[in-house]
Amino acid sequence: xxxxxxxxxxxxxxxxxxxxxxxxxxxxxxxxxxxxxxxxxxxxxxxxxxxxxxxxxxxxxxxxxxxxxxxxxxxxxxxxxxxxxxxxxxxxxxxxxxxxxxxxxxxxxxxxxxxxxx
Amino acid sequence: xxxxxxxxxxxxxxxxxxxxxxxxxxxxxxxxxxxxxxxxxxxxxxxxxxxxxxxxxxxxxxxxxxxxxxxxxxxxxxxxxxxxxxxxxxxxxxxxxxxxxxxxxxxxxxxxxxxx
Numbered sequence: 001x002x003x004x005x006x007x008x009x010x011x012x013x014x015x016x017x018x019x020x021x022x023x024x025x026x027x028x029x030x031x032x033x034x035x036x037x038x039x040x041x042x043x044x045x046x047x048x049x050x051x052x053x054x055x056x057x058x059x060x061x062x063x064x065x066x067x068x069x070x071x072x073x074x075x076x077x078x079x080x081x082x083x084x085x086x087x088x089x090x091x092x093x094x095x096x097x098x099x100x101x102x103x104x105x106x107x108x109x110x111x112x113x114x115x116x117x118x
Numbered sequence: 119x120x121x122x123x124x125x126x127x128x129x130x131x132x133x134x135x136x137x138x139x140x141x142x143x144x145x146x147x148x149x150x151x152x153x154x155x156x157x158x159x160x161x162x163x164x165x166x167x168x169x170x171x172x173x174x175x176x177x178x179x180x181x182x183x184x185x186x187x188x189x190x191x192x193x194x195x196x197x198x199x200x201x202x203x204x205x206x207x208x209x210x211x212x213x214x215x216x217x218x219x220x221x222x223x224x225x226x227x228x229x230x231x232x233x234x
Binding site: 034036041042043044045046049090092105106107108109110111 | 122174222226
């Protein structure tokens with residue numbers, strides 16, 4: 001069964017410093033990987049995705065993520081954090097080889113709360 | 119505005135009652151997904167519909183049911199409500215499934231259900 005782990009419940013970063021939000025995954029085949037962000041009282045917003053190709057994926061708001069197949073990781077990064085980046089971040093995965101049934105759906109991690117202090 | 123519309127935004131109801139949550143997917147999207155977000159369980163997949171047909175079931179209780187109508191809007195019905203059903207319920211949509219479904223989902227802003 002596919003799964004996603006976000007090992008940190010919370011990440012604290014000072015404004016201007018680089019940030020990393022960790023994600024590891026498990027799928028039987030090749031993964032499709034996604035990052036979403038959720039601001040208070042809002043739905044999840046798409047940040048970026050890895051489908052195939054370059055392991056470094058660039059997304060919205062200056063975020064990027066690096067796909068590492070050997071480590072089964074897809075960590076979210078940003079070179080310089082902003083206070084406005086403070087939110088809940090979700091990593092999600094689905095098995096690229098599954099087009100229906102429960103395996104064809106996105107499975108989300110539990111989320112990591114990012115707090116950026118001025 | 120994501121294009122996925124959920125109503126109502128907030129719902130307060132008593133235990134034992136039944137409620138219906140509504141979702142209109144983004145224009146052109148055929149798949150609708152329902153998720154439950156609670157503090158202790160995170161984001162749990164409930165059920166997926168594609169073009170009117172149920173395609174996948176996740177951790178959906180027997181007290182819960184859903185359907186997708188010919189105009190592609192979907193409704194999630196929650197009955198015999200318990201205190202533990204209090205959560206944010208999200209609907210998401212995507213373009214299609216199959217080999218073209220390599221995109222992420224577009225989420226609505228959710229319905230916050232409070233059972234008292």
